[in-house]
Amino acid sequence: MKRKIPVIITSLVGTVLILSVFFPPAERMGEDFSIFFDIIAVFAFFLGGGNLVRIHGNKIYKKARDWGFSAVTLAGFFLMLAAGLFKIANPGGIAADVTAQGSLFQMLYDWIFNPLGASMYALLAFYVASASYRAFRAKNKEATILLIAAFIILLGRTPLGVYATAWIPEQFSLMQIPNLAIWIMTAPNLAGQRAIMIGIALGVISMSLRLILGVERTYLGTDNE
Amino acid sequence: MKNVPISYPTFFIILPLLIILNSALTAQPEVTPIDSAAALIPRNITAKDFKYDRGETIELNWKPADRVNQEMLDGYEVYRAEESSDSFVSIGFTGPDVTRFKDNGVVSEKRYRYRVAAIVGDVPYLSEATPPASPTMELVNFNLANLFIIGCLIAGAVTYFIGHARRGKKLFIRKIAGLEAIDEAIGRATEMGRPILFVPGINDMDDVQTIAGITLLGRVAKVVADYDIKINMPVSRSIVMTTARETIKEAYMGAGRPDAYNDDMVRYITDEQFGYVAAVDGIMVREKPATCFYLGAFYAESLILAETGNSIGAIQIAGTAQPAQLPFFVAACDYTLIGEELFAASAYLSNEPKQLGSLKGQDVGKLLAMVVIIVGVVAATISQSWNIAFFTRLYDLMIKLFTVQN
Amino acid sequence: MEIFGTWLAAFFTLGIISFLYRDNAWYKLCESIFVGISAGYWFVTLFWDNIHGLFWERITERHDYWLLIGASLGLMMLLRLIPPIGWISRWPLSFVVGATAGLYIINYFASNVMVQVENTLMPLFSAKFGDPLFSASPYSIVGNIVVAAGTFTGLVYFFFSKEHKGAFGGMAKIGIWTIMITFGASFGYTVMSRMSLLIGRMDFIFGDWLGLIR
């Protein structure tokens, strides 16, 4: 019984949602269900946030290695919660928007959250370079093709590429690297994207059907009946 | 191929000449705009209920102004009044090339009249009012009939093959390289006595990719439980945390050692994309997992994770259906499940016939797409070149079948 | 105050970048703060947007009582904390999974299968004089052929029920090459955007903060 009900819920909800698309009176169901999801997500956060507090709290309590950093995490967490939920220093008071300029919440966002996120994002520039260095080897046909395509696109966006092939006469303008780059983007790239997208969609359909038909139940842990 | 009028080599040689000829022949004739802007007033306006909705839209169509006059036209403005009143209120504006308007500011079963004005400069030239129309709700959306039919075909194939396999028929599925590697990768972690890191992407459970990641977690956790390897799974969503715990716990129960399971194997970090990545990076360099799995929905963080994983010498197996991130995984990881393979993976690994059957059904969908592409492209080319009625009809039919209306 | 903010932001920027050399205490500090602050940020945002804006206001002002179903599913989720009836928490989970499966089937089917197939159904060339396609450049005709053939062979590559051997294997090979070109192109294109991000950060460090750039 404990195991049957969840499978029935999944099948029922899935089937109803698929059918709702074809019947205008039920059209909005998908939207409504995603609102339910948003609400469930907040309740679930109590579990996630609780887990965060418990793990770091434990570390501090046990004076485990690096417990000081755990204390920092917890301090940041509660500071942000207080700043946001009680709208501390918000010029508009409790009724104003939580992100109002001048509020503690917004200041923490601008000064800490934002630079941290942007810097983490900027690390990508370094990793892109090291990945190109390490992984872009013409070790087999597939890798060679990938390498050449990337190379042409890269060159096409620099003055180097423009000048390197500017001598090619207009009749063969496709062979000029910037044009070649655009051609790659619109022809083979498009074909590859389409094949991947169609494949993904079929994969999603088949997996969703496995879930709805109750063939795939790993997520419920009912794998071993 | 005898009736092909021009052979290909000649085709490419003559081509440039023809282009020049073509442009010379189609010199622009002089046009004189008609003075009276009134001639621009839209004619034959029809207002009717928009078909197959909840009764919230009225669709307007009208005849465009003559081509000559269109130069002066800035666009059309649409006015609406309830049947009983004469006060027409502007509800929208369209460009000069658009002669269709969908009004979705109406209430079901009320009756409305419309006027459409041609705008020249800032002056509106108003048409007569249309007869009243009222929006109604339809019960079934017949516009989507093609979606329903083709959908049933594919879904039917999947269901058929699942049933087929259940009845014990043997099905062949080719080997998928990335999946063969999973056991080997876990085995390596066992030998080295180091943990396994499992990252299910940064989206919540309302993304199928995450669900696919979790189903794969089920397979991985089984092996992990059997060999008693440490698994570490940082997640960025609370619902994913709950589901992942459930999945791993069950795997340990299945292996007959529920006491070895610990809730801390899965821990919530933060919902923030880069905050999560910062923490996972930290975990990687500090705990040095032997094997990293990245299975789910990934965005810009894909390369940060894969490069950090590489720097600690871990075996990395990735899989995602985000086309933009696949190149990074392909370049930086040892094995990558590309798009569809991610969803097929759990079925493949399960080794249950009924799950493998669904893969067969999926192939029927691909076959359908492939056949339609070949037939459609050939028909389109022939119909474009030689106007053969049969191929034109075939092409139109295919386009009709695959056009999603809304 | 503004200056204090800039120094703080610079402190965190450099701390994150220090990870490139190796893991260190500065990075750990940044990481811990980031995790704490961002978890709090998202909870606050979720709370005001979803619970206050979506749930509370719509129930009290618009009387959308059906939202209570969502709330009760959410509460069931919390029942995990009470082990004897913890199994009930699987219900909202299966609801979420079912809803996702149902929603995605149609979305992906319509926008990925139908639309993509429809867009591929295009004439490759035209032998009819005066047709715009007739006067298309050889490049775009080759392009059309590549798009149709590439999509087709790409699908062959994903085919599971047949071993990649013989002519079929040859097509699968062309398919994976096409996909590899796609990957290469995306990679090359992304390098550019990613570099811009770093330039922006460095401009902050040397311009806004240290004031060394004119």
Add this chain to the structure above:
Amino acid sequence: MTRGELMAYLVIVAVVLLLAFAVPKPISFSTTVSYIIVGFIALVLLIIFVRTIQGNMVGRRIVFLFVGMAVILPLFMTISQPIPLSPEVKQVYDAVVALKPGSKVLVSFDYDPPSAPELQPMAETFFRLCLSRDLKIVIMGLWPQGPQQAEIAMRKTLEYPEIASKNLRYGIDYVNLGFQTGNEFVIQRMGGDFKSMFPTDLNGTAYDSLPLVRNVRNFSNIDYAFHLSAGYPGTVEWVQVAVDRYGLKMGAGNTAVQTTQMYPYLRARQLVGLLGGLNGAAEFERAADMIGKATKFMVSQSFSHIIVIAFIIIGNAAFFLGDKSRKRKQEAAGGGH
């Protein structure tokens, strides 16, 4: 914290203090110095190349160091690179210049701070160009942080002497309507009536008390629109709704990643002009003859591309040549046994 770590931190603090307080500002390398630096970097790369062929692969930290140098050093250099003007960028410029003084321009800010390095320079140049030609600007955003980015760009623009001397006033010369949720539905509703979507501006002033927009009902009163986009909702939605259905004349600025998807719209003339990534921003600055950040950043950008290309070449050289030399070594070793 180990002793080594502590030492490193002290060094960093010292360097920072030095740079912040003791170094004369701003630093700027003369053209000669710049070329010497470039030459030096090229030399080091050559050495790395040779060493790699000999079988000594450099570590990733070296690659990181080069990327850092390629990005940072050009910021101080006075050299500039020729920027060829592409037609799609020229289109934006031509469209703006063709407008009569007093024309109303709608600018939608649909991005957030992470994409600012690419899009902010576009916004600044676009504002500067419009204001210097006495056009009126209406700002809005479909992304929550967009209007804030617009404020930053506007503040910068108003500081230019030629703009400052005009004594432009908020509400009359430019207006920031703020953010509205609803993605493409906002655009659709704006087709009927702006006010229904933006009852007040960013500061809470009622729509009708803003002289600039009082008479702006919908897209028909807008002469040109410019749209800065970093994702969804973005240019695709604007084209599908505002251009296709309401006939708005629109140009767009996009992040480099997105740009390729926009070429079909450009070809179909649904978009009047397109700026792609930092490159597009720099070209636009050149077209408008308002050299700014993007042009400066472009040097860094090109340098970093060249570094990436150089390392790809080095890596492959190592792979091919290194393979041979390894084989030779193996043979030699085999012969020794």
